[in-house]
Amino acid sequence: MNRPDRARTGPARPGSRSGSLPGHDDHRRTFPALEPLGGEEAAATWWGHAWVDALEDMALDQARLLRGRAYARGGNVAAITVTPGRVLAYVHGSRPRPYRTEIRLRTLTDDEWDDFLAAAAARPDHIAALLDKDVPHGLAAAVDLLPAPGDLIPDCSCPDDGYPCKHVAALCYQTARLLDQDPFVLFLMRGRGERELLAALARRNATRSAAERTTTAADAPMATVPARAAVAETSRPALPPPFPAPDRAGRPPSYPQAPGAPDPLALDLLAGEAAARAHTLLVTGRDPVAHLTQWQDAVRLAAGHPGSGLTASTRTLYRDLAAASGRTPTDLARAVAAWRQGGPAALAVLEEPWDPPAGPFDRARPALIAADFPPFRPWRNQLASLPQPPGGGAPLLQLRFGRDGLWYGYESDPDREDWWPRGTPDADPVGALTSFAGG
Structure with missing residues (x-):
């Protein structure tokens, strides 16, 4: 953090005047x-x-x-x-x-x-x-x-x-x-x-007190209404138009960290989510997350929080969300990668194998061979590259066909099948692989 162009001075002398002494500079x-x-x-x-x-x-x-x-x-x-x-x-x-x-x-x-x-x-x-x-x-x-x-x-x-x-x-x-x-x-x-x-606050308080005294002195006796007039049928005026919705959700306050108190990060996350959800409901009339399961909502929260589980605060977030959902932090990290790849549809592709009908799935392997990709073996809605010989070094590739008609790319280390979502979903299997495999 070196700044060579800055003019430097020596450290403050031990006898320098503290800001709390009489006559001090109020801004230093x-x-x-x-x-x-x-x-x-x-x-x-x-x-x-x-x-x-x-x-x-x-x-x-x-x-x-x-x-x-x-x-x-x-x-x-x-x-x-x-x-x-x-x-x-x-x-x-x-x-x-x-x-x-x-x-x-x-x-x-x-x-x-x-x-x-x-x-x-x-x-x-x-x-x-x-x-x-x-x-x-x-x-x-x-x-x-x-x-x-x-x-x-x-x-x-x-x-x-x-x-x-x-x-x-x-x-x-x-x-x-x-x-x-x-x-x-x-x-x-x-x-x-x-x-x-303190001077500005004293002036503000004095002005407010004077205004309250003036209002109290000018109060007139309370007006009365005859009972017959109060219960008489009258036409009610139309309700005023609603206030316009704010441009964005409000920012939650800072929460203290104290022994026995809830975790400030969790409180901040819950408050921010509640504000954003309420703002969307106010503007669109639709709750954006009401249709999600508990697990989907946990993945959404983790995916929307910066850090990807790398910082201390996001590691705590990942750990707590995973524990509340009955999953491991690794399960959550893999699900977050899928969510960022394509939202709920991509998460379903990660977790729900299915048997696609004849058609686009059957035409995928010939298209991949024509594009000079290595052979792929099928299993349900998945196409996976064949294992490499020992020392091959190339990562394993996989495509998964979603119920939405898109292909989702996956990659694994060459020595084990540990599949992680990669690339961008595409209706063309060659395009889905090319987005991350450089084919």
Whole structure:
């Protein structure tokens, strides 16, 4: 993550002024180096956990995260400076000179801050919580206050090209501790200092209180209606037109990770699925997944989640979905490959052999021979290439004929028949094989 064109400065001096001192710059706070992390968790509050989750979800290498946590535990992170949209520190690594490390994230717009202040001023308990250095879940959900996966942009002067490198990971873990101690650090990252935010909130609250007092003073005595007029038959006005449907489903809030609480990834997945399903039903009047079986829906969920079971979060997802369906993670991974190949029809081809009638299936083998493919042996709706001699090296090929009239390609290692979906379905068997076998 080396950036040679960046102007570099030395690490902050140990005596630099903390942002909590009187007269400090409201848009720049410098915190002395924290004590080594020790054996405790990287975060204690739910918003601190959300910060750590955003780091760990963007990481492409779990080993670098472990090194970063070890650097944080060892006290390798020097003083941390927070300004709108940026967290900066010098991190000591294996070389004598520390590395200039920073994390950037988007600042909120004026309209987003207006929404946040309106939500905070609407409830006195929200104001009390902020003054007590607490962030209510409902208030954080009013705007995208907490970072989501992909919101954190790392940068470091080290030569490591990891994403993120261990120095950025160490800075993230120590920043989570700052957020635990003072959530106004998070607000500063998003663009507003503590004094600026509290002053705006005080003005908003005073205006709201004055408006409520004016409304109460102007209230007229409640109007009465004679009973005879209330029960008299009258024509009712037409119902107003329905509100227009939103352009897309809403984004679920961030969920905390706490002992004994449900898994945040599972909650986020369920909430996101429910929102998308409700939006489709509202717009089209049709439930897109009501016809699916439990197994088909589990495969659909896994296929729609990025990572293909490679990251820690998707490995957990695959494991839980497979266990709930009575299958193994390998079964689920194979089914996901079929689903991405052609949806429910491709999953049926993977799991349901059948006997096709005479016609297209019988004409497939002559067509493959004419296209210079090796001989294929038939079994029900499947055509498989003959096993290779020991040391042949070429992968085994297979075609499966679906009830929809399409051919689906499969491939296996040469030394065993372990078939996995490959290529694009095609009405022509030669085309289905050529899409992945290079025939």
